[in-house]
Amino acid sequence: MKTETTMMVDNGVNVEALLGAREALTETPEAARFQWRATCDWVNGTHSRSTVEGFYGLGDEQRHREAFTFNADHPEIFASEDHGATPVEYVLVGLAGCLTAGIASVAQNRGIQLHSVTATLEGGMDIQGILGMDRDVRNGFDDIRVSFEIDADASKEDIEALVAQSQKRSAVFDIVTNPTNVSVVVK
Amino acid sequence: MIAQAPAASCPTAGTVTTVVIGAGHAGLAMSRCLTERSIDHVVLERGEVANSWKRERWDSLRLLTPNWQSRLPGHRYAGADPDGFMTMTEVVGFIDGYAAAIAAPVQTGTTVVSVREADGGYRVGTDRGEWRCRTLVIASGAFNLPVVPRCATEVPASIATLTARDYRNPDQLPPGGALVVGASATGAQLADEIHRSGRPVTLAVGEHVRMPRTYRGRDIQWWMDAAGVSDQRYDQVDAIDRARRVASPQLSGTPERATLDLNTLSAAGVTLAGKVAGIVGGKVQFSGSLRNNCALADLKLGRLLDAFDGWARETGISDEVGLSQRFEPTRVAESPRLSLDLTSGEISSIVWATGFRPDYSWLDVPVLDRKGRIRHDGGVVRDAPGMYVMGLPFLRRRKSSFIHGAGDDARELSIHLATHLDDCSTRLAVGVSG
Numbered sequence: 001m002k003t004e005t006t007m008m009v010d011n012g013v014n015v016e017a018l019l020g021a022r023e024a025l026t027e028t029p030e031a032a033r034f035q036w037r038a039t040c041d042w043v044n045g046t047h048s049r050s051t052v053e054g055f056y057g058l059g060d061e062q063r064h065r066e067a068f069t070f071n072a073d074h075p076e077i078f079a080s081e082d083h084g085a086t087p088v089e090y091v092l093v094g095l096a097g098c099l100t101a102g103i104a105s106v107a108q109n110r111g112i113q114l115h116s117v118t119a120t121l122e123g124g125m126d127i128q129g130i131l132g133m134d135r136d137v138r139n140g141f142d143d144i145r146v147s148f149e150i151d152a153d154a155s156k157e158d159i160e161a162l163v164a165q166s167q168k169r170s171a172v173f174d175i176v177t178n179p180t181n182v183s184v185v186v187k
Numbered sequence: 188m189i190a191q192a193p194a195a196s197c198p199t200a201g202t203v204t205t206v207v208i209g210a211g212h213a214g215l216a217m218s219r220c221l222t223e224r225s226i227d228h229v230v231l232e233r234g235e236v237a238n239s240w241k242r243e244r245w246d247s248l249r250l251l252t253p254n255w256q257s258r259l260p261g262h263r264y265a266g267a268d269p270d271g272f273m274t275m276t277e278v279v280g281f282i283d284g285y286a287a288a289i290a291a292p293v294q295t296g297t298t299v300v301s302v303r304e305a306d307g308g309y310r311v312g313t314d315r316g317e318w319r320c321r322t323l324v325i326a327s328g329a330f331n332l333p334v335v336p337r338c339a340t341e342v343p344a345s346i347a348t349l350t351a352r353d354y355r356n357p358d359q360l361p362p363g364g365a366l367v368v369g370a371s372a373t374g375a376q377l378a379d380e381i382h383r384s385g386r387p388v389t390l391a392v393g394e395h396v397r398m399p400r401t402y403r404g405r406d407i408q409w410w411m412d413a414a415g416v417s418d419q420r421y422d423q424v425d426a427i428d429r430a431r432r433v434a435s436p437q438l439s440g441t442p443e444r445a446t447l448d449l450n451t452l453s454a455a456g457v458t459l460a461g462k463v464a465g466i467v468g469g470k471v472q473f474s475g476s477l478r479n480n481c482a483l484a485d486l487k488l489g490r491l492l493d494a495f496d497g498w499a500r501e502t503g504i505s506d507e508v509g510l511s512q513r514f515e516p517t518r519v520a521e522s523p524r525l526s527l528d529l530t531s532g533e534i535s536s537i538v539w540a541t542g543f544r545p546d547y548s549w550l551d552v553p554v555l556d557r558k559g560r561i562r563h564d565g566g567v568v569r570d571a572p573g574m575y576v577m578g579l580p581f582l583r584r585r586k587s588s589f590i591h592g593a594g595d596d597a598r599e600l601s602i603h604l605a606t607h608l609d610d611c612s613t614r615l616a617v618g619v620s621g
Contacts, residue, residue: 029557143522144475161486167479168394177475178464 013108031059047073047083088141092121095172099146102166112158115151122146144176200316203229204608206309207324208302210236210293212259212282213578214326216593218291219260220601226608228320230291231313233298237282239328240275246356247380249274249440251372252408252589259285260594270406272440278590299327303551307611308573312549321611322573322604325550325561329579329588330543336368339539341466343529347536351377354538357384363535364388366471366527368463370395371434374540375447379439381538382457389527389534390452392477393462397484397517398436400446402492403499404509407438414498416491417586418595421565424581431581434542449481449517460524471527481517489513545579566600573607575600 025032034057040050053067071084085093096119107114122145129137150159167173205221207214210232221228235241250257255269262285273281286293294315301312308321333350342348347361351373357380367378370392382388398407411417421427439447453459461474492513499505527533547555554571556562561576565583568574577596578588586592 157486157489160482161490164479164483164486167476168483173476173479177461179467179472 009108009111009113011104011108011112011114013105015105015108018105019109028059031057033057043071043083044081045073046078046080047071088123088125091141091172091176092123092144095144095146095170095176096121098170098172099148099163099166102170103148103150103162106162106165106169107152107154110158110162112162113153115153116149117151118149120147120149141176200313200318201229202319203227204320205229205322205324205604206231206311206318206320207326208299208311209326209328209578210286210291210295211239211326211328211578212237212285212590213328213593213597214324215282215285215289215291215293216259216597217324217326217575217577217601218293219289220597221604222289222291223260224601224605226601226605228292229318230293231297231299231311231318232293232295235295236286236293237279239330240278240282243330243352244275245351245354245377245380246275248376250278250590251435251438251440252591253406253440256408256412256589256591257281258591258594260597262288270444271442299549301549301551304571309552321608322575324575324577324600324604325568326577327545329545331546332544333539334542334544335539336463336541338463338466339537342537343469346529346534349536349538351538351540352543357381357386360384360386360536360538362386364533365536365538366391366534367538367540369393369434369540369542370437370449371540371542372436372438374538375437375449375452376439377538377540378452378457379447379455382452382455386536387456387458389458389460389524390449391460391463391471391473392449392480393474394434394480395449395484396434396436397448397488398438398491399448399488399514400438400441400444402495403511406444407436410495411585412591414495416494417584417589417592419585421581421583427581430585431579433580448514450515453518458524459519460527466529469528469530471529473523473525473527475523475525477523478519481519485516566596567603573604573611575604 034055036055038050038052040048042048048071050070050072051067053064055062055064070090072087072090073083074080074086075082100117100119103117104114123141124143124145125141126137128134129139148163150162152159154162204226205228207217207221207228207230210230214230214232215236218228218230232238249272251272253269254264254266254271254273257264257273264281296315298314299311300314301310302323303310303312305319308319309323311318311320311323333352335350339348349359354377360381362385364387365381366389367374367381368391370378370390374390378388378390400407402410408417424430437448439445445451449459459477461477462480464472464474466472496511499508544559547559547561552571552574554561554568554574561579562569563576563582566575566577568576576582577600578593580588582588583596583599584592587596
């Protein structure tokens with residue numbers, strides 16, 4: 001019965017491959033060690049261009065199908081030229097992408113057909129922090145709100161459970177909710 | 188019928204078919220099943236019968252299961268308060284009484300210091316001589332050593348710290364605020380008790396299991412039992428590894444049968460914060476995941492109650508129990524606090540209720556996985572013929588780590604053990620005749 005339902009559901013996620021990978025990595029936990037990378041070149045003003053292409057995982061060097069580039073800048077009200085999203089907006093993009101991928105995967109695994117998933121993200125920030133005006137104000141977001149609108153063949157509770165589970169397993173949710181040691185060096 | 192201890196100088200204490208390590212409820216249940224099968228054995232106990240219950244738990248602790256559920260093979264609660272919850276003194280009395288009733292061959296005051304493979308069986312070294320056996324049952328408990336997060340080493344010396352194993356009562360703590368880390372049954376109970384002692388408590392909450400004490404007029408454990416949830420087998424659930432790591436439900440056994448959840452704690456004035464994510468520069472950092480962890484627990488509770496309601500309908504007992512109900516979602520502050528300065532004087536103590544793990548430091552047989560857990564299939568230890576383990580969470584059934592879970596596990600594992608002995612004898616006989 002469960003198998004039939006699962007076969008009819010297609011969210012474009014290969015759950016068998018993911019579950020197979022988890023099984024394989026239980027035997028070889030060292031292959032689970034990944035390293036994600038980005039390079040970034042300053043262009044002009046607050047405009048920079050980042051590239052991601054190579055990464056490490058499954059015990060070997062890996063590559064994306066192509067190099068992806070991202071322009072980061074600030075809007076004109078910051079006296080910038082607005083060649084791209086602000087870095088903090090990329091954080092929202094990362095969180096949205098991670099949670100949405102998680103929802104699709106969990107839905108597939110639970111046999112839930114998705115029709116549409118739309119996330120709206122808001123990150124609150126007091127820029128007195130980055131402007132150095134008030135030491136009590138932090139630089140980053142003081143609050144992130146994510147709101148999902150999901151059309152799926154499932155009850156409200158099941159959809160809420162999808163969203164909760166995707167947060168529980170999300171790398172970016174973990175990155176933004178928990179501290180990480182960051183070392184920045186000059187070569 | 189307590190076996191006489193051999194003199195300390197005696198190098199060989201004895202040879203038996205089976206050594207059981209630990210005279211708690213699990214080891215004694217196994218002893219009873221072995222006796223029924225006339226398998227000669229000894230139960231080695233480092234302290235006294237029911238030692239952990241007696242010495243390693245806090246004063247106010249009561250069982251999370253009602254008295255009527257306290258049953259072991261050939262023994263059950265016979266007191267006047269079936270719906271009550273035993274204090275630790277009563278638990279010790281219950282288990283002591285069981286040891287006497289089944290005439291368990293317990294050797295107390297005997298600490299196992301090593302277990303090695305030898306001649307198709309095991310050599311069990313103790314501080315009072317060595318035992319040889321063909322089969323071994325490890326029933327030394329799942330909750331021996333407190334687990335504390337690595338960041339505990341960053342706590343300033345001005346803060347008093349205790350683990351749940353060493354905590355007895357609030358008087359051990361200095362006056363002032365307390366941070367309780369962990370919101371399982373232990374953390375929730377300690378937060379409640381410490382807060383009542385007049386010390387303002389902040390409770391750090393990670394993943395947790397929310398449960399009301401009673402549902403539709405019956406104890407939640409009655410539902411777990413009756414609807415078959417407690418009896419779910421390890422080979423019938425998805426991802427048993429994860430099921431075995433689930434924290435104990437937020438329950439408390441009080442005469443009032445009161446529910447102890449995050450809503451009752453915050454209504455009493457306990458401040459909820461996220462999981463402790465780190466301690467940097469004297470500041471505790473809390474994760475921003477509190478809201479989701481509460482949502483996960485609320486949804487999971489909803490699914491459990493749905494299952495109970497469905498079972499009640501199918502079995503036609505809906506009219507015998509109270510009305511179906513749902514509980515208010517866990518209330519989470521608009522912006523839960525993300526840090527706590529340990530140098531500010533806001534709190535003066537930290538209680539780590541971050542879990543326990545078994546102690547296998549004496550086990551010299553390579554049966555542990557990379558996380559230090561015994562590899563086993565429903566209590567049958569892998570790659571160590573004749574070795575068994577009992578009393579671990581979800582060992583064979585969801586109820587395995589509870590007192591009433593020991594009986595079924597002991598019965599089944601003793602059958603496996605007896606079959607193993609028969610197989611060995613057959614092989615031996617074939618070997619001799621051939």
